[in-house]
Amino acid sequence: MVAMCGIAGFIDFSCSSDSARLERIARKMGDAQNLRGPDGSGQWSDPECGIALDHRRLAIIDLTVEGVQPMHSSSGRFVTVFNGEIYNYRDLREELEQAEGFGGWRGHSDTEVMLEAIEQWGFEPALKRFCGMFAIAVWDRKERCLLLARDRMGEKPLYYSRQGENFLFGSELKALMAYKKYFKREVDRDSLGSYLRYNYVPGPRTIFKNTYCLMPGTWTCIRQNGEMTAPQSYWSLNECARDAGERIFTAPDEVIIETLEDMLLKVIEREMISDVPLGAFLSGGIDSSLIVALMQQCALAPVKTFTIGFDDEAYNEADDARAVAKHIGTEHTELYLSPRDALDVIPTIPQIWDQPFADASQIPTHLVSRMTREHVTVALSGDGGDELFAGYNRHSKGCSIWNRLSSVPVLLRKLAAKSISAISPADWDSAFRMFGPVLPEELKMRLPGQKLHKLADVMAAGSAVEYYRNLTSCWLEPGSLLRKGNEIAGPFQSADMQPSNGNLTSWMQFMDAATYLPDDILTKVDRAAMAVSLETRAPFLDHEVVEFSQRLPMHLRVREGRSKFALREILYKYVPQQLIERPKMGFGVPIDSWLRGPLKEWAEDLLSNKRLDSDGFFYSGPVRLAWIEHLLGKKDNQYRIWNILMFQSWCDHWEIKG
Numbered sequence: 056m057v058a059m060c061g062i063a064g065f066i067d068f069s070c071s072s073d074s075a076r077l078e079r080i081a082r083k084m085g086d087a088q089n090l091r092g093p094d095g096s097g098q099w100s101d102p103e104c105g106i107a108l109d110h111r112r113l114a115i116i117d118l119t120v121e122g123v124q125p126m127h128s129s130s131g132r133f134v135t136v137f138n139g140e141i142y143n144y145r146d147l148r149e150e151l152e153q154a155e156g157f158g159g160w161r162g163h164s165d166t167e168v169m170l171e172a173i174e175q176w177g178f179e180p181a182l183k184r185f186c187g188m189f190a191i192a193v194w195d196r197k198e199r200c201l202l203l204a205r206d207r208m209g210e211k212p213l214y215y216s217r218q219g220e221n222f223l224f225g226s227e228l229k230a231l232m233a234y235k236k237y238f239k240r241e242v243d244r245d246s247l248g249s250y251l252r253y254n255y256v257p258g259p260r261t262i263f264k265n266t267y268c269l270m271p272g273t274w275t276c277i278r279q280n281g282e283m284t285a286p287q288s289y290w291s292l293n294e295c296a297r298d299a300g301e302r303i304f305t306a307p308d309e310v311i312i313e314t315l316e317d318m319l320l321k322v323i324e325r326e327m328i329s330d331v332p333l334g335a336f337l338s339g340g341i342d343s344s345l346i347v348a349l350m351q352q353c354a355l356a357p358v359k360t361f362t363i364g365f366d367d368e369a370y371n372e373a374d375d376a377r378a379v380a381k382h383i384g385t386e387h388t389e390l391y392l393s394p395r396d397a398l399d400v401i402p403t404i405p406q407i408w409d410q411p412f413a414d415a416s417q418i419p420t421h422l423v424s425r426m427t428r429e430h431v432t433v434a435l436s437g438d439g440g441d442e443l444f445a446g447y448n449r450h451s452k453g454c455s456i457w458n459r460l461s462s463v464p465v466l467l468r469k470l471a472a473k474s475i476s477a478i479s480p481a482d483w484d485s486a487f488r489m490f491g492p493v494l495p496e497e498l499k500m501r502l503p504g505q506k507l508h509k510l511a512d513v514m515a516a517g518s519a520v521e522y523y524r525n526l527t528s529c530w531l532e533p534g535s536l537l538r539k540g541n542e543i544a545g546p547f548q549s550a551d552m553q554p555s556n557g558n559l560t561s562w563m564q565f566m567d568a569a570t571y572l573p574d575d576i577l578t579k580v581d582r583a584a585m586a587v588s589l590e591t592r593a594p595f596l597d598h599e600v601v602e603f604s605q606r607l608p609m610h611l612r613v614r615e616g617r618s619k620f621a622l623r624e625i626l627y628k629y630v631p632q633q634l635i636e637r638p639k640m641g642f643g644v645p646i647d648s649w650l651r652g653p654l655k656e657w658a659e660d661l662l663s664n665k666r667l668d669s670d671g672f673f674y675s676g677p678v679r680l681a682w683i684e685h686l687l688g689k690k691d692n693q694y695r696i697w698n699i700l701m702f703q704s705w706c707d708h709w710e711i712k713g
Contacts, residue, residue, distance in 0.1 A: 060112050060124075061091030061585075062136040062192055062213075063225035065234065066201060067105035068281045074100045077107035080234060085109035087233035088226055091138070091585045099125035099134055104279045106194055106201065110136040113432070113588055128170040129158055132197050138226055139189030139211045140592070141165040142325045147172055147184060178202050182274060182289045186325075186597060190226060190269075199279040207290045208439070208596045209258075209271030209573030212581060216266040222277050227582075228261060229409040232709070239264070240711055244540025247411075247672065247702070251533035254413040254698055255574045257545040259286070262410040270546070271573050290598065293547075296554040296565050299605030311611060315603060316625045319345075322597040323435070324353040332431040334359030336423060336591075337385070339375030341619050341626060341635060342437025342446070344383075346594060348629035350435060351383050360385040361427040361434070363392055363419060367645055378634050390426045397422065397644050398653055404701065405708035407586045413529070413701040414579050415646045415694065421583040428589040438576055439595035442568040443604040444619040445560060445612035449526050452616060454559045456510075457522050465515060472511040480504025480647075480691040505647075508691045519559050523566065529698050536673045545570060560613060568601075647693035651686055658682070658696065661703040670706065671713035673699065 063084040067077070077100035085096055092111025100107040110124035125136050141147070144165035151157060151171050160167060165187075172181040173193060182191075188210035193202040203224060205213050215224040218237040225231050231238050243264045246256045259267045269275065272290040277283045288294075304311050327333060327350060335350055337343050337360040350358045360380050364373025373389050380387035400418050408417065427434050441447050460468060483504030487494070500506055512531060516522035525531060533542045546552055547569045556562035577593075584591045594600070611621040626635060650658055660666065662682050667675035678699055685692035705711070 060110060060138045061085060061088040061226045061230070062108075062110055062138045062190060063088065063230040064106070064108040064136065064192060064201075065224070066222040066277065066279065068220045068222070068279070070103065070105040072102060072105065074102050077102060077105070081107035081109040084223075084225055084230040084233045085111050087229040090588055091226055093588050095123060097123055097125055101194070101196070104199055106279075108134065108136045108192065108194065113590060124166060126166050126170060128174050130174060132195065133170055133173055134194045134196065135166065135170055136192050137166045137169060137189065139187060139191075139206065141169055141185045141187040141189065142328075142597075143186040144168040151175060178204070179274060179289050186599070188592070188596070192224060201277045202274065203269055203277070204274035204289070205269045205271055207272045207598045208292075208568075208577070208601065210577055210581070210593060210596060212578065213269040214261065214266065215269065216263070217283070218265070222281075222283070227409055228263070228266070231266065232409070240709065242672070242711060242713070244537065244672070245543045248533045248537050248540050248542030249545065250411050250413075250702065251530045251536060251698060252528045252542060253574070254529050254694070255578065256410060257570060257574050259546070260543065292565070292569050292601070293552055293554065295602055296605050299602065300554060300561075302606055303608050304606050308611060311607070312621050312624050315621055318600060318603060319594060319625070320349055320352060322594045322600060323349045326435060326592045326594050327353055329433050331433060332359070333433040333435070334361060334427060334431040335435040336360075336427065336437070337362050337376045337380055337387070338372045338437075339377075339379045339634075340372070340437070341622055342440030342595070344379045344630055344635060345440075345622055345626045346435055346437045347379070347385060348383050348626060351385065357384055357386040359431055360387045361423060361430070362387070362389045363423045363426060364389055365392060365644070370643055370645060375634070375637065379630055382630055382634060388426070388430060392422055394649070394653065398649065401654070403586075405705040408578070408582050409709070411702040411705045412578065412582075413694070413698040414575050415697055416643050417579050417583060418644050420579055421586060424584040424589050424591075425587045428587040432588075433590045433592065434584070435592050435594060436580065437595065438580060438593040439568075439572065440619065440622060442564060442572045443595055443601060444607070444622050445564055446619045447567065449523070449563055450560050451613045451618040453526065453563065455616075457519055457559065460514060460516070460522070461519075465517065468514040472514040475507050475511040476690065479688050480508055481688050483507050505691050519556060523563055527571065529694050536677050538671055538674060558609065560609065564612075646697055647685070647691060650693060650696055655686075658700055661700055662696070666703070670703070672702070
């Protein structure tokens with residue numbers, strides 16, 4: 056396997072450049088994302104077609120020169136740069152060896168198997184056979200066209216843009232921006248509106264005009280004459296969910312759970328293949344604990360696990376992770392971080408996430424990746440467990456809350472929301488601490504003031520769809536901030552791109568998996584890890600596991616208010632229940648207090664009336680009001696403020712003008 060690398064390239068449709076210039080430009084695009092693959096680089100070009108490719112290598116399996124890219128197929132017809140892993144490459148390799156006229160292998164990489172599969176079966180049929188995470192670019196020398204594809208769940212990124220007589224693509228936007236002569240850094244103000252709502256730009260749009268990300272499970276073709284086919288699906292989560300809705304499992308619960316456990320063991324064993332040191336992130340929560348427990352079942356030696364801790368107990372999971380690691384018997388490493396360690400990451404955020412991205416857990420994710428990379432090159436994670444097995448509070452409690460809210464007239468709900476918001480988050484926290492000993496278990500929660508203010512934001516929703524949108528929104532009315540532009544509806548906002556919302560929990564799971572997972576969670580982890588040249592793998596996102604999860608009956612997802620019931624039942628075979636049962640914490644840092652303390656001066660500069668007015672992106676009034684309310688402790692506006700700050704600092708770093 057070649058692993059988590061960086062790919063880039065372009066087509067000059069005018070064919071006006073020689074090989075030296077083509078490869079020089081491709082090399083410069085690759086240099087911009089060099090941390091994705093520090094172990095080697097390579098370029099290839101064909102001046103007759105104006106095509107050039109660049110590859111940056113992070114070697115994991117087949118560390119020899121036979122794994123070097125760009126790589127040519129055995130016939131010479133196809134040339135590829137490839138980012139990712141095809142986990143079932145050994146099975147495909149054996150099958151391809153039986154093909155008529157097979158001429159033998161040069162090395163042992165999954166890239167070579169991928170190319171041979173395309174030779175034998177064609178591009179789309181081969182994609183359907185691959186199990187893994189990948190972004191693929193293949194130049195077909197016979198048809199003179201570039202084929203691009205992205206894995207089913209969107210673990211690996213792939214961006215592209217048509218700029219005049221040039222088509223550009225890369226693993227990260229910074230690769231496209233490196234083509235300075237032609238790439239226009241013009242903000243798409245409609246995309247900015249969506250960013251204000253979600254803290255990320257929903258695919259297929261990006262923050263730049265005429266620049267897109269290839270959606271998960273799709274592929275496209277760009278011909279040498281400039282024609283580009285509309286991206287088309289080779290696998291669809293929507294179709295998978297709709298089909299599964301008609302085929303919910305009816306077997307006994309214990310049979311379903313045992314089948315899921317066997318499937319996860321098979322997937323994890325396959326994803327542990329590596330010729331370099333491998334470990335796992337461990338937070339002590341259900342998802343990461345289950346992955347680690349099953350890894351230990353597959354391993355011959357203690358699994359290496361990694362956790363970071365904070366002195367602030369509201370954000371610290373290190374004690375829980377340590378207890379789980381001790382029980383499983385892993386080789387555990389933890390690092391306690393000071394606020395200064397976390398604050399020092401902030402100036403690097405615009406470089407790491409090269410379009411505005413405001414999920415504040417980006418900071419601890421990068422820090423745990425950096426610490427992990429000091430010991431291993433590959434780390435498995437529990438990403439996807441929440442979305443696929445109903446792990447968020449909105450899945451386990453959100454439906455019952457909506458059922459209660461929807462029975463109350465909207466006017467009364469608005470009055471109740473106003474009353475909740477009138478009490479500051481800090482005062483709510485104090486009240487919960489005071490009455491903690493007599494509160495029922497279901498009312499004991501982490502950061503209650505923050506959660507109650509979030510509840511106030513959604514209480515006036517007129518429908519279940521609006522309720523979910525408000526739950527997942529940062530700024531509830533982005534249009535009130537934007538000087539120009541309108542918020543745009545993403546592809547999954549239309550009913551024909553969604554399964555039925557007859558079951559609200561199942562519908563919310565789908566929406567989270569189709570949007571929040573690839574555009575937030577996987578983007579966060581990919582950039583945080585790649586910035587330190589660490590490969591991450593997410594066993595829950597194997598497409599067979601995804602398809603299985605869609606067929607789970609609801610009582611194996613949520614039972615009696617407890618989330619991820621099926622995963623819990625497997626985990627409790629390996630880890631005592633008392634080590635796992637606790638309120639869901641998430642992975643964050645105290646942005647709220649930092650904004651009133653060590654970040655106040657930095658934030659004030661970026662949020663000043665003068666700065667906001669001169670940039671011309673936002674109306675200063677509502678931004679300043681939110682900032683002042685937060686400083687005074689009247690409202691918990693930390694994430695809304697962080698959203699604006701991440702955009703402003705991104706503009707500064709990349710010299711973006713309004």
